[in-house]
Amino acid sequence: MLKNDQLEQWDRDNFFHPSTHLAEFARGNLPQRVITGGSGCHIEDREGNRLLDAFAGLYCVNVGYGRQEIAEAIADQARELAYYHAYVGHGTEASITLAKMVLDRAPDHMSKVYFGQSGSDANETNIKLVWYYNNIVGRPEKKKIISRWRGYHGSGLMTGSLTGLEAFQKKFDLPLDRVIHTDAPYYFRRETLDQTEEQFTAQCVASLEALIEQEGADTIAAFIGEPALGTGGLVPPPAGYWPAIQAVLDRHDILLIADEVVTGFGRLGTMFGSEHYGLKPDIITIAKGLTSAYAPLSGSIVSDKVWAVLEQGTDENGPIGHGWTYSAHPIGAAAGVANLKLIDDLNLVQNAGEMGAYLKRTLTEALGDHAHVGDIRGEGLLCAVEFVQDRDSRTFFDAGDKVGPTVAAKLLDEGVIGRAMPQGDIIGFAPPFCLTKDEADEVVGKLVKAVAAAGL
Ligand code: PMP
Numbered sequence: 001m002l003k004n005d006q007l008e009q010w011d012r013d014n015f016f017h018p019s020t021h022l023a024e025f026a027r028g029n030l031p032q033r034v035i036t037g038g039s040g041c042h043i044e045d046r047e048g049n050r051l052l053d054a055f056a057g058l059y060c061v062n063v064g065y066g067r068q069e070i071a072e073a074i075a076d077q078a079r080e081l082a083y084y085h086a087y088v089g090h091g092t093e094a095s096i097t098l099a100k101m102v103l104d105r106a107p108d109h110m111s112k113v114y115f116g117q118s119g120s121d122a123n124e125t126n127i128k129l130v131w132y133y134n135n136i137v138g139r140p141e142k143k144k145i146i147s148r149w150r151g152y153h154g155s156g157l158m159t160g161s162l163t164g165l166e167a168f169q170k171k172f173d174l175p176l177d178r179v180i181h182t183d184a185p186y187y188f189r190r191e192t193l194d195q196t197e198e199q200f201t202a203q204c205v206a207s208l209e210a211l212i213e214q215e216g217a218d219t220i221a222a223f224i225g226e227p228a229l230g231t232g233g234l235v236p237p238p239a240g241y242w243p244a245i246q247a248v249l250d251r252h253d254i255l256l257i258a259d260e261v262v263t264g265f266g267r268l269g270t271m272f273g274s275e276h277y278g279l280k281p282d283i284i285t286i287a288k289g290l291t292s293a294y295a296p297l298s299g300s301i302v303s304d305k306v307w308a309v310l311e312q313g314t315d316e317n318g319p320i321g322h323g324w325t326y327s328a329h330p331i332g333a334a335a336g337v338a339n340l341k342l343i344d345d346l347n348l349v350q351n352a353g354e355m356g357a358y359l360k361r362t363l364t365e366a367l368g369d370h371a372h373v374g375d376i377r378g379e380g381l382l383c384a385v386e387f388v389q390d391r392d393s394r395t396f397f398d399a400g401d402k403v404g405p406t407v408a409a410k411l412l413d414e415g416v417i418g419r420a421m422p423q424g425d426i427i428g429f430a431p432p433f434c435l436t437k438d439e440a441d442e443v444v445g446k447l448v449k450a451v452a453a454a455g456l
Helices: 004-014 021-026 067-081 091-106 118-137 159-162 197-215 241-251 274-279 304-318 329-343 348-365 403-413 438-455
Strands: 035-039 040-047 050-053 108-118 144-148 179-184 220-225 255-259 283-286 298-303 373-378 381-386 426-431
Touching: 004 021, 040 179, 050 438, 067 329, 091 108, 091 298, 091 329, 108 118, 108 304, 118 159, 118 220, 118 241, 118 255, 118 298, 118 304, 144 197, 159 179, 179 197, 197 220, 220 241, 241 255, 298 304, 329 348, 348 373, 348 381, 348 438, 403 426, 403 438
Parallel strands: 144 179, 144 220, 220 255, 255 283
Antiparallel strands: 035 040, 040 050, 108 298, 283 298, 373 381, 381 426
16 A cells, blocks of 8 residues: 555646645645545545545435445446447447336336436436437527526536536636526525515516526527535425426426436435426436446436437437447446345335435434524435524625535534535535434534534
8 A cells, every 4th residue: 555645645746636626735735535445324534534424425325335236246247248339229238227227217208218427428418419309390499408596417518507506617618608597496595585485486487487588488498407406505496396397398398307416316215306396307317326326327318208309310310429438338337237226125215215304303403593504404315504694684604704614624523524515604415325313313413513613
């Protein structure tokens, strides 16, 4: 094993880390934590620290760390056939089986799944499919995509444009044309404090209607949204939101893309968020939970309606000109098959629902009356605590006070990983689905200590 100081030097000299303050890293002001192992809800680092990972990596290691069944499936696949492509009708036993398993779990009206590598490339695929769709049905002007402020859909050119968070666009010359944003369905941050949840939903719907009116429905191809907002703050939608939004989209013949990269395969306590909130999407994006991040794999699940047009398009234009070298990579597919089987065998979707309710309840009991806690919210194992300077007037702290990052750092000192979400003083929890009551109690107890240690 390399000496720590040598590894740290190599890290600083060679490694361009994603989503990192590069200059601070180079100056040695960021932790260079090297993760060496994991089991269940815990990870270990090179210094021998054992941390309770209450964010499951980047809310992706849904079945927990160290699952030998998935490791074996990957190893077996690598020995037998590490790679073959999926172009021109090729497949492997793993990729074909996984497609069947995904469709068995997806809403009934879904038809086929296209496999990619990451959530970002799956959403890039989705936008291309939507444009292709409208060209085939003879509506070449109907191309704009509506996304929401605070939505997160990836870091690519188009997907970074769809993402409604400033940090992912600033200085990158994004958003690109054809992307427009509408209101974030974030009741706690409503402008008018005495508004009810139903009134707030009505306002979101009215502002979507107004945007469609202003742009012209015949120029808008699709609406993309996460069933519950993820990176933008971990926010379940306000009462009645999705049925009302869906009705507007249907009326204007606008396709719905449900980005289920976080919510797919159980995080909300149901197999899909679409099922949870009664959405009927035309395309569903999947990634993280498809393999629990044991290997990179994503997917775009398309509905019967979309599929019929894609088939027609190839009859008219030849093979679909969209493919990745690693589409349906056999190792990712093998990981996916083993992962989905494990989720069933261990009843993890149900556990996510039950433990999510327990975590939210215990967080509320412990911190619900705290003078600086403005909101405790969640659905399934997607929970957040939002801090405010003053509860009654709902005054937020200045971003420069770094309240969220400070609480997260104090929590880490206690041995628990929560995530300071990028916009607002929000600590997020999205642990693996195998979380136990004792682990949930530990998260809550240590958060209480961290909040005090942060001076709140
Ligand atoms: N969509 C959502 C809802 C996500 O949360 C993410 C990643 N956090 C993505 C898309 C992009 O996925 P990836 O990072 O795998 O490209």
